[in-house]
Amino acid sequence: MRALSLPLALLLAAPLIACAGVSEAAKGPQLSPVSYPAALASPAQLPPAGPQPPAASANSLWQVGSRTFFKDPRAGKVGDILTVMISIDDSARTQNTTATSRTAGMKAGIPHLFGLETALGRFLPGAFDPASSIETNSTTSSQGAGAVTRAEKINLTVAVIVTNVLPNGNLVIQGTQEVRTNNEVRQLTVTGIVRPEDISAANTINHTQIAEARISYGGRGDVSRVQKTPPGQSLVEKYSPF
Known part of the structure; x- marks a missing residue:
């Protein structure tokens, strides 16, 4: 029964997948729903709600709505928002050229073979000469050339959420940004680990200061599908063997 459940589920889901593909082709890609990262999906990971601050008097330095004073x-x-500044301007160029050539030749004979060299002529063609019975020639050559030219330039800013605090105080961050233009959705995803000391006074950090950084910038839609x-x-x- 279990063996049939998976194919049956795939068969039932096939029309839904096809309808989703037809809908996206007709209406364009849709934005993903806004949600917290997976690490914050559990209520246990969310910061507890604290008591509401009392209203300040008119002559107080403290303003209602201010998050911090000292x-x-x-x-x-966990749950705090941090701004990541992404500025990637990388370029690389690799060029390789290989050329090999080899020529080999061999000539061998059996003028004396226990006195049987004459008897061999009875079984071999009439032009058989024991002194030059084997001769080979081979010539091989190979040439190869390859070049890689890569240039990347990205300047983006994305707000991420602190999803976890490691025992040493480092922060695990994760954030996603989606922008839709016409029928093309551009998605930026950033994850990694940062040190609290690297966060600037403006609550920003450069992507070069993110350890184990995973930055993904791509899209889906008409242009991406054609390319x-x-x-x-x-x-x-x-998987072609040739």
Whole structure:
């Protein structure tokens, strides 16, 4: 029964997947719903709600709605928001050229073989000469050239959420940003680990100060679909033995 449940579920889900694909082709890609990262999905991970501050008097230095007065306002606990400044301007160029050539030749004979060299002529063609019975020649050559030129330039800013605080005080961050233009959705995802000391007074941090950084910038929609290699062609190119 269990063996049939998975194929049956896939069969029932196929029309839904097809409808979703047709809807996206007709209406364009839709934005993902706004939600906290997976690490904050559990209520146990969310910071507890504290008591409401009392209203300040008219002549008080404290303003109602202010988060801190003497405390550092930078992100430091689960649920806080931090701004990541992404400025990538990388370029690389690699060029390789290889050329090999080899010529080999061999000539051998058996003028004396226990006195049987004359008897061999009875079984071999008439032009058989024991003194030069084997001769080979081979010539091989190979040439190869390859070049890689890469240039990346990205300047973006994204707000992320602190999803965890490690025992040593470092912060685990995660954030996603989606922008839709016409029928194309551009998605930016940033995850990694930062030190509280690297966060500036403006509550920002550069992407170069993020350890184990995972930065993904891509999209989905009409342009991405046209530029993407078809799945069948990708499989043929990946597993072709030639």
